[in-house]
Amino acid sequence: MASLTLSPAEHDFITRGVESGFRSDGRGSLDRREVTLRIGMISQANGSARCRVGNLGVGTDILVGIKAEVNPWSPSDGVPENSGTIVCNVDCSPSAAQEFEGRGAEELNVELTQLLDRIFNGPQSGIDLEKLCIIPKQAYWILHVDVLVLDVKGGIIDALVWATRAALMSTRLPRVVVESIPDEDGVMQAEFDVVDDPEDMTELVGVENMPIAVTFFQIGRRFVVDPSEQEEAVSQARMTVAVSPSMDICAMQKGGVLRGFSPALLAEIMQSSQTVAGEEFERFKKLYSEARSQTLDQMDEPSTGSTFLVPF
Numbered sequence: 658m659a660s661l662t663l664s665p666a667e668h669d670f671i672t673r674g675v676e677s678g679f680r681s682d683g684r685g686s687l688d689r690r691e692v693t694l695r696i697g698m699i700s701q702a703n704g705s706a707r708c709r710v711g712n713l714g715v716g717t718d719i720l721v722g723i724k725a726e727v728n729p730w731s732p733s734d735g736v737p738e739n740s741g742t743i744v745c746n747v748d749c750s751p752s753a754a755q756e757f758e759g760r761g762a763e764e765l766n767v768e769l770t771q772l773l774d775r776i777f778n779g780p781q782s783g784i785d786l787e788k789l790c791i792i793p794k795q796a797y798w799i800l801h802v803d804v805l806v807l808d809v810k811g812g813i814i815d816a817l818v819w820a821t822r823a824a825l826m827s828t829r830l831p832r833v834v835v836e837s838i839p840d841e842d843g844v845m846q847a848e849f850d851v852v853d854d855p856e857d858m859t860e861l862v863g864v865e866n867m868p869i870a871v872t873f874f875q876i877g878r879r880f881v882v883d884p885s886e887q888e889e890a891v892s893q894a895r896m897t898v899a900v901s902p903s904m905d906i907c908a909m910q911k912g913g914v915l916r917g918f919s920p921a922l923l924a925e926i927m928q929s930s931q932t933v934a935g936e937e938f939e940r941f942k943k944l945y946s947e948a949r950s951q952t953l954d955q956m957d958e959p960s961t962g963s964t965f966l967v968p969f
Contacts (some may be wrong), residue, residue: 686881687933694708696945703830708885711812717808717813725828726798740794743802745804747887748804754808773817783867784862784865811883814872814897833851834850870902871930875896875918875922896926898934900931930957
């Protein structure tokens, strides 16, 4: 993904360092940069989050908004009659990187959208999609996951999943009342009403089971997690592994392939993904709890404007 051009000397320095277990910023091969996580960033959304990996101005910055809407069921939708669905869309801002100007980000947008859909839309997501069904064969909730990439300085995929996971965990849906009403012929028909009360909202069921992603970048004969912009520029391949809280591997996607993974290296990546994911879940839990507490504190403060975005 990185279009940064490095000299042969820089390329060799980074490659030899990774192969020897050293990185230019002092991190270990499986260490992630500092992560900043906030939720409730978009006041008009059902759920939202912002995640920055790295320091301000030199890190990757992702904003996610969740918008829920009721959709009439149709066989042509491809949605099961007793389920709801999640629709993902990723858009890289032209200001995030020079190569994104014009139509430069179209291919990357499609790739990242497909990856998010593979992780979060289906039973592998851990979310109980059947709870999004309002009336079978009649109506269901559709969750639009809209992602905006604000800045890219390496490691975009994992930050994308972190932000999406936090946004879905913060999502609240209006309560729906379903009643049976007789029609003109006296036949009972199911009808529903969406309760418009911000105090009467429900959480998504199963969000605690959502996976987290760990992306490994091959550099030389070894690999790293959460590469810097320079490390990503010299990487030959990447492998994204989505791991559930029960440590099951539930999705994989390979990309940026300039060379293949050896069987031994691939086996090591699979084993390392579960080790790293275990640490990532603990880190995410801590950061999300802090973000939730901060959001609750802000809700107690008097409103000073009508802005759609909360300060980050």
